[in-house]
Amino acid sequence: MTLQQQLHELAEQRSEISVTLSFNTHRTHPDSAQDSIMLKNIVNEAKQSVILQFDKKKAQPILDRLDRLINQVDVRHNLESLHAFVNAESTAIVRSPWSLDKNSITIGERFAIAPLLKMANRNYEYYILVLSKNTTQVFRVIADKVIDEVKNEHFPFENPLFIPEAVRRSDARTVDNHVREYFNHVDKGVVELNKASGMSFLVVSLEENYTVLQQVADRKGIYLGHSAIDYNHVAPHELAKQAWDKVSQIQHQERAQAIEQLMSGVSQGRVLTDLQEIYRASINGNAELLIVHEDFQQAVTKIGEQEIKLIDKKDSSPMDYDIISAIAWNIRSKNGRVIFTQQDQLKDLGNIALLTRY
Structure with missing residues (x-):
């Protein structure tokens, strides 16, 4: 489940007792060992608040889920903070690469989803589209880490119209038409992925290829922007770091523009x-x-x-x-x-x- 899907699901849930736990964590051992203690403490604090506010029959399913939560969190996979969402029917755990100003417990009829909204606002989860005239790959990325490569009916994709022979490639019009047709096919695959996930795309390619892609794109808004490809550094982890640097830069510019719009x-x-x-x-x-x-x-x-x-x-x-x-x-x-x-x-x-x- 993508962050966007999880956000929508949690935001729409209503329950008489919805518990949200948010607290800072540690990425590396031995510091991450402290997280188990912090989790137990914050769970116990949440249980006491539930017991004080609700009768035992209503509270018991929540108390049971909070107890199980302690064993469901593997601290070896923690990032900068962790957010747990617990009601009588479900438990969800989301890790974030951003730390919190303070730890918190919120109990109400709906979950406290502000941390997830902030993550979605930062395009914390997105796709990298690695685009060339003969092959295309897509990677699902969280911040600066590749989660997996997308493999479906659209990707990875090799251009069946690619013209390798130098003589045929000298026919500029033929080449241009084939490239446009190929990139149009890529764009349709991108649109399908966006419809299913709600996630945007950062394109890593030559500038000329990105320009053509934008010309044929059906929905230009799903592309975050472009970063120039360096064929000496195309390992997935290198692409992710490059993409995240660019995404962070784009976000800073967009926030500044939004503030200008509001001030106007x-x-x-x-x-x-x-x-x-x-x-x-x-x-x-x-x-x-x-x-x-x-x-x-x-x-x-x-x-x-x-x-x-x-x-x-x-x-x-x-x-x-x-x-x-x-x-x-x-x-x-x-x-x-x-x-x-x-x-x-x-x-x-x-x-x-x-x-x-x-």
């Missing part, structure tokens, strides 16, 4: 910074672009279908409503954009700002 809406009266107003707009579909500072959190209590009450940080508890997750998912599910950033341009408006549709 201030003079039009289309920017909201009040959390109550932002929440209401997210419910009503009047949200085009939400930008949230990476570390911003705000505990609230729901006091109506569209009303919330802010809670001072020192008075917050695991039972408080995860308002950032709720707002971000409301907007994302209604085809709005959500950006998490550490860039300081947002600070002029505060920790959270929304560009409305109208």
